[in-house]
Amino acid sequence: MRFLLVEDEAFNIMVLEEMIKILRPDAKVTIANNGQEAYEILKNDFFNLILSDINMPVMDGYELIKKIREELKMQTPVIAVTAFAVQGDREKILMAGFSRYISKPIDMTELEKVLATSL
Numbered sequence: 355m356r357f358l359l360v361e362d363e364a365f366n367i368m369v370l371e372e373m374i375k376i377l378r379p380d381a382k383v384t385i386a387n388n389g390q391e392a393y394e395i396l397k398n399d400f401f402n403l404i405l406s407d408i409n410m411p412v413m414d415g416y417e418l419i420k421k422i423r424e425e426l427k428m429q430t431p432v433i434a435v436t437a438f439a440v441q442g443d444r445e446k447i448l449m450a451g452f453s454r455y456i457s458k459p460i461d462m463t464e465l466e467k468v469l470a471t472s473l
């Protein structure tokens with residue numbers, strides 16, 4: 355099971371990676387620090403699941419999901435991980451092509467639910 359984690363803040367990477375390792379001990383986690391890095395990795399690699407932040411420098415989550423769906427034509431589940439919580443943002447995220455949405459700070463039970471239904 356291979357996961358791509360796209361996030362610009364070191365602390366969030368650490369927390370999410372730890373949670374993933376607890377919930378899916380066999381998972382291999384690859385880190386990208388922004389959308390551009392993720393895009394470069396995805397051109398040549400396959401992942402079972404992508405977890406992506408929205409607010410990132412260089413290339414944000416919206417631009418990344420557009421490239422994943424329209425350019426790379428990948429159907430991989432992509433979970434948006436973001437602090438945005440208002441209804442309008444949630445709709446915007448799903449309309450953009452993300453499979454699901456999970457809010458920060460990450461709740462492990464919620465993450466488990468999302469993983470269970472996305473893989």
Ligand SMILES: [Mg+2]
Pocket residue numbers: 361362363407408409410
């Ligand atoms: Mg960020």
